[in-house]
Amino acid sequence: MPESPTPDSVRVRVWDLPIRLFHWLMVALVGVAWWTAETGRLDWHRYCGYALLGLVSFRIYWGFAGSSTARFAQFLKGPRVILQYIKGQRTGTPGHNPLGALSVVVLLALLLAQIVFGLFAVDVDGIESGPLSIYVSFDGGRFAAELHEELFDVLLWLIGLHVVAIAYYVLIRKEDLIGAMLHGKRSFPRLPQQPVRFASAARLLVGVVLAALVTWLVIRAG
Amino acid sequence: MPGSFYSRLGSTVVAAALLAAAVHAADALTPVQLQKVRHDHYHELGDAFKSVRDLTKADSPDFAALIASAEVIDKASVNQGQWFPQGTGPEAGKTRALPEVWSKPDEFLAAQKMFSDRAPKLLEAAKAKDLPGVQAAFKELGGACKNCHDTFRSPEEH
Numbered sequence: 413m414p415e416s417p418t419p420d421s422v423r424v425r426v427w428d429l430p431i432r433l434f435h436w437l438m439v440a441l442v443g444v445a446w447w448t449a450e451t452g453r454l455d456w457h458r459y460c461g462y463a464l465l466g467l468v469s470f471r472i473y474w475g476f477a478g479s480s481t482a483r484f485a486q487f488l489k490g491p492r493v494i495l496q497y498i499k500g501q502r503t504g505t506p507g508h509n510p511l512g513a514l515s516v517v518v519l520l521a522l523l524l525a526q527i528v529f530g531l532f533a534v535d536v537d538g539i540e541s542g543p544l545s546i547y548v549s550f551d552g553g554r555f556a557a558e559l560h561e562e563l564f565d566v567l568l569w570l571i572g573l574h575v576v577a578i579a580y581y582v583l584i585r586k587e588d589l590i591g592a593m594l595h596g597k598r599s600f601p602r603l604p605q606q607p608v609r610f611a612s613a614a615r616l617l618v619g620v621v622l623a624a625l626v627t628w629l630v631i632r633a634g
Numbered sequence: 635m636p637g638s639f640y641s642r643l644g645s646t647v648v649a650a651a652l653l654a655a656a657v658h659a660a661d662a663l664t665p666v667q668l669q670k671v672r673h674d675h676y677h678e679l680g681d682a683f684k685s686v687r688d689l690t691k692a693d694s695p696d697f698a699a700l701i702a703s704a705e706v707i708d709k710a711s712v713n714q715g716q717w718f719p720q721g722t723g724p725e726a727g728k729t730r731a732l733p734e735v736w737s738k739p740d741e742f743l744a745a746q747k748m749f750s751d752r753a754p755k756l757l758e759a760a761k762a763k764d765l766p767g768v769q770a771a772f773k774e775l776g777g778a779c780k781n782c783h784d785t786f787r788s789p790e791e792h
Contacts, residue, residue: 534680534684536680536790537679537680537683537779537783538679538680538681538682538683538684538685538687539683539687539776539779541684541687545684545688546688546691549681550677550680550681550684550685553684634691
């Protein structure tokens with residue numbers, strides 16, 4: 413639903429490239445992780461998990477050091493603001509709305525938990541396992557595997573809810589959220605009160621190095 | 635002599651009763667209990683496999699522990715044929731053992747043989763403190779597990 417730029421509307425870049433790359437790589441990797449698990453390709457499933465660990469680590473760092481629209485402190489609001497948003501009051505800050513912000517942190521936290529359970533998981537035969545399973549017993553690893561399986565169902569439901577919410581914004585409210593996550597720009601009736609501050613390439617580099625380091629350390633610990 | 639006849643008959647009856655009791659005692663486990671016994675055996679086997687996998691990740695593994703786990707695996711590879719008595723399939727209760735275990739006995743035996751042929755190699759390599767040998771034998775063993783599971787075990791439910 414592209415909105416034609418009229419004199420009354422301005423195009424503003426909201427999402428930086430790292431956020432957009434993070435989002436779509438995560439979509440692809442969760443899909444591949446699902447498929448490799450269902451078809452028993454556990455080597456590739458582990459690689460997906462490692463890549464997702466790197467991505468989520470980067471996203472957490474970016475939530476503190478990244479562009480303003482990526483920061484938790486900017487988009488996480490209390491219940492009062494969330495209620496006001498539901499009643500129709502807008503915040504005037506571009507980026508995640510107060511309600512969508514909940515979905516962001518819940519999905520991120522559950523994905524991290526899912527990765528951690530996978531790191532400790534052991535299959536029923538004791539042959540396939542996550543790298544950190546050497547620190548737990550067979551039964552402990554089996555328990556992690558069960559949690560890994562149960563939590564995935566919860567994740568699927570929440571991803572479904574996320575997609576339904578996006579569909580509502582796109583189809584009913586005619587706000588092009590999908591395009592925004594692709595090219596990074598959104599149209600506003602007027603220039604937002606708070607401009608988006610984008611993080612530097614140096615900060616990006618630090619984040620990539622940190623995320624790779626975390627992932628490497630976890631794999632090496634196994 | 636009637637007394638002798640009756641006493642012989644009596645001891646025959648007692649012997650028969652004792653035999654029946656003995657047979658009954660050996661057979662006393664219900665199919666569901668037998669499934670549980672099988673499940674526990676495979677749980678022990680999975681535990682041993684995990685131990686081997688964990689131990690082989692170390693640069694200088696604990697070979698005594700490796701030998702202990704390899705012995706559990708070797709013993710299981712020989713004994714597992716007895717873990718599938720008639721009547722302990724899906725008809726008896728929740729199990730991932732497929733009816734093919736009982737309907738294709740020759741193929742099932744061949745699948746077991748692949749396991750029992752390969753298991754001693756793991757034990758030998760562990761005793762020889764040959765880490766690459768252990769790793770190679772472990773991989774081979776994994777293939778034997780998969781070979782049997784593909785045909786005789788139902789996929790995990792999701």
